[in-house]
Amino acid sequence: MYATYPDLDNASVFITGGGSGIGAALTEGFLRQGAKVAFVQRSDAAPFCDEMEQKYGRRPLFLPCDITDMAALKAALDQAAEAHGPITVLVNNAANDKRHKTEEVDEAFWDWSVAINLKAYFFACQHVVAGMRAAGGGSIVNFSSISYMMGNAGYPVYTTANSGINGMTRSLAREFGPENIRVNAIAPGWVLTQKQKDMWVTPEGLAAHIDRQCLKVELQPDDMVDPVLFLASRTSKAMTGQALVVDGGVVVTG
Numbered sequence: 463m464y465a466t467y468p469d470l471d472n473a474s475v476f477i478t479g480g481g482s483g484i485g486a487a488l489t490e491g492f493l494r495q496g497a498k499v500a501f502v503q504r505s506d507a508a509p510f511c512d513e514m515e516q517k518y519g520r521r522p523l524f525l526p527c528d529i530t531d532m533a534a535l536k537a538a539l540d541q542a543a544e545a546h547g548p549i550t551v552l553v554n555n556a557a558n559d560k561r562h563k564t565e566e567v568d569e570a571f572w573d574w575s576v577a578i579n580l581k582a583y584f585f586a587c588q589h590v591v592a593g594m595r596a597a598g599g600g601s602i603v604n605f606s607s608i609s610y611m612m613g614n615a616g617y618p619v620y621t622t623a624n625s626g627i628n629g630m631t632r633s634l635a636r637e638f639g640p641e642n643i644r645v646n647a648i649a650p651g652w653v654l655t656q657k658q659k660d661m662w663v664t665p666e667g668l669a670a671h672i673d674r675q676c677l678k679v680e681l682q683p684d685d686m687v688d689p690v691l692f693l694a695s696r697t698s699k700a701m702t703g704q705a706l707v708v709d710g711g712v713v714v715t716g
């Protein structure tokens with residue numbers, strides 16, 4: 463059963479990384495609302511778009527793009543706005559949580575990780591603001607993570623970026639609030655995408671994590687959809703500058 467957000471019908475929505483993992487669930491969630499969805503990712507998404515078109519009679523606009531290339535990202539945002547009208551919902555979702563140790567990080571790795579996990583977020587926000595202003599407002603949803611709140615080791619550049627996303631979200635909310643442009647973050651807990659299962663989940667690690675959740679369930683990509691739709695829609699019209707934690711109630715201790 464899914465909620466309906468009437469103002470998302472026909473909305474021009476742009477999602478980074480919208481063809482797999484949580485992003486694919488978001489693309490489907492927005493299509494279900496009748497939105498016009500454009501998304502970027504590096505890998506091919508044609509089969510996913512075929513499936514979405516069959517299910518919803520509306521094909522998402524897939525724009526192949528590496529978001530570490532800011533010119534390409536901005537060009538994709540422009541192409542989406544040309545096809546669907548000014549982007550009024552931006553979801554910065556694409557990220558990479560590749561594991562690493564502090565002592566192994568060189569400047570090239572730092573630059574690559576920050577480019578995906580923070581820089582692309584900032585410049586996507588910057589680039590959509592003019593269109594949102596012209597449209598009378600908009601909503602930006604930035605994916606962060608509880609990883610830094612938990613003080614997780616194993617991916618320090620990623621956690622640094624996630625913490626930065628929340629700081630950036632608060633500052634941009636202040637800057638663009640007077641123009642009715644809302645900026646919120648969402649901080650998921652451990653969401654069992656296929657990639658997480660293939661790369662990082664172990665039975666022991668998952669059991670220990672669920673032990674820390676109040677809700678004893680494995681979070682799925684679909685669990686992120688309604689919180690994002692809520693932040694994107696006018697349902698949350700009095701909310702900005704916030705980080706919505708959707709993690710099954712992880713008990714964060716020092």
Ligand SMILES: NC(=O)C1=CN([C@@H]2O[C@H](COP(=O)(O)OP(=O)(O)OC[C@H]3O[C@@H](n4cnc5c(N)ncnc54)[C@H](O)[C@@H]3O)[C@@H](O)[C@H]2O)C=CC1
Pocket residue numbers: 478479480481482483484485502503504505527528529530554555556557558559578605606607608609649650651652653654655657658
């Ligand atoms: N899955 C989880 O447990 C958690 C995820 N998150 C956040 O949720 C968001 C989505 O995560 P997942 O779905 O798990 O990730 P994922 O790795 O399954 O999917 C990420 C998407 O971003 C795209 N992408 C990655 N690098 C790109 C690049 N350079 N250029 C263009 N596209 C690129 C990928 O193609 C993919 O579509 C991320 O922001 C992540 O930090 C936060 C906490 C936990």
Ligand SMILES: O=C(O)C(=O)C[C@H](O)C(=O)CO
Pocket residue numbers: 559607608609614650651652653671
């Ligand atoms: O951002 C992430 O990726 C996560 O936060 C994943 C899980 O929360 C995790 O790594 C749990 O230990």
